[in-house]
Amino acid sequence: MTTKKPGHPVRGSNTGRPIMVLMDVLGQRWALRILWELREERLTFRQLQERCDQISPTVLNRRLKELRDLDLLDHNGNGFGFTDQGKELGQHLLALNDYAQRWADRTQKTKE
Amino acid sequence: MTTKKPGHPVRGSNTGRPIMVLMDVLGQRWALRILWELREERLTFRQLQERCDQISPTVLNRRLKELRDLDLLDHNGNGFGFTDQGKELGQHLLALNDYAQRWADRTQKTKE
DNA sequence: CTGATTGCTACGTTTTATGTAGCAAATAAT
DNA sequence: ATTATTTGCTACATAAAACGTAGCAATCAG
Numbered sequence: 039m040t041t042k043k044p045g046h047p048v049r050g051s052n053t054g055r056p057i058m059v060l061m062d063v064l065g066q067r068w069a070l071r072i073l074w075e076l077r078e079e080r081l082t083f084r085q086l087q088e089r090c091d092q093i094s095p096t097v098l099n100r101r102l103k104e105l106r107d108l109d110l111l112d113h114n115g116n117g118f119g120f121t122d123q124g125k126e127l128g129q130h131l132l133a134l135n136d137y138a139q140r141w142a143d144r145t146q147k148t149k150e
Numbered sequence: 151m152t153t154k155k156p157g158h159p160v161r162g163s164n165t166g167r168p169i170m171v172l173m174d175v176l177g178q179r180w181a182l183r184i185l186w187e188l189r190e191e192r193l194t195f196r197q198l199q200e201r202c203d204q205i206s207p208t209v210l211n212r213r214l215k216e217l218r219d220l221d222l223l224d225h226n227g228n229g230f231g232f233t234d235q236g237k238e239l240g241q242h243l244l245a246l247n248d249y250a251q252r253w254a255d256r257t258q259k260t261k262e
Numbered sequence: 263c264t265g266a267t268t269g270c271t272a273c274g275t276t277t278t279a280t281g282t283a284g285c286a287a288a289t290a291a292t
Numbered sequence: 293a294t295t296a297t298t299t300g301c302t303a304c305a306t307a308a309a310a311c312g313t314a315g316c317a318a319t320c321a322g
Contacts, residue, residue, distance in 0.1 A: 043257065044250070044253070044254030044257055045254065055250075056247075056251050056253060057246065057247045057250040059254070060246065060249075060250045060253070061183055061186060064176075064177070065176070065177065065178070065181060065182045066179070067177055067178070069177060070173040070176060071173055074173060091161075091163065108257070109253075123253055123257065126253070127249065127253075130242070130245060130249060133242065133245070134169065134242055135168075135169045137172075137239065138167075138169040138172045139168050139169075141156070141168060141221075141235055141238070141239075142156030142157065142168035142171070145155065145156055145220070
């Protein structure tokens with residue numbers, strides 16, 4: 039796995055601009071979901087698997103590694119969870135949840 | 151392509167909870183990036199391709215279709231761009247950009 | 263020392279994305 | 293009217309990513 043951190047190029051951007059790095063990681067399957075499931079409590083590898091609809095361990099492991107490399111998640115005796123850095127990102131996901139709710143209300147009203 | 155809108159099941163969630171639908175879509179390759187590139191101005195299909203590092207038309211078309219189905223993007227004589235619904239999501243991406251910047255500053259300080 | 267749990271790897275199959283070519287419709291230029 | 297361009301998009305063969313299942317070494321509990 040190639041190094042992936044702010045300041046380094048990622049797929050589709052050689053500038054290493056932080057937002058590009060972040061979108062590159064979050065745009066991978068299950069990344070957002072993993073962060074979402076950790077929003078309230080730390081979870082073990084297998085707990086995460088369950089919550090993420092039995093995601094394959096291959097991918098889960100890969101994502102966890104990436105997210106830890108980026109200092110968004112860490113791992114201790116209580117399982118995987120946010121770092122201080124990551125907590126702030128978790129807040130954004132909560133905000134996104136609020137948005138999603140309103141978006142759904144409005145969208146469902148017009149279409150079906 | 152299967153129907154994808156709030157209220158309908160998505161990969162890894164049969165509840166159809168809006169956040170799940172949103173994460174399912176945004177977690178696909180290039181989805182976040184496409185929204186990001188449209189944050190300031192409308193762009194044509196080919197302009198989007200350029201901005202997104204020459205993303206293949208197959209995927210670009212697929213994403214645009216999904217994002218339009220979800221009422222996040224639309225298309226008019228000036229190209230593709232946000233709907234009113236989508237604009238709000240765009241704001242969240244801008245917030246994410248601010249976060250990414252601070253995250254990068256802090257992370258780069260500690261790791262290389 | 264036995265059994266369960268935890269984090270993780272191997273590996274063959276399926277799904278998704280890539281890259282290149284090109285087409286039909288709309289617009290602009292000659 | 294007739295080219296030439298631009299635009300949105302599809303076809304299709306190749307490559308990359310994710311899936312699903314099995315299982316292993318390390319830790320912890322009984």
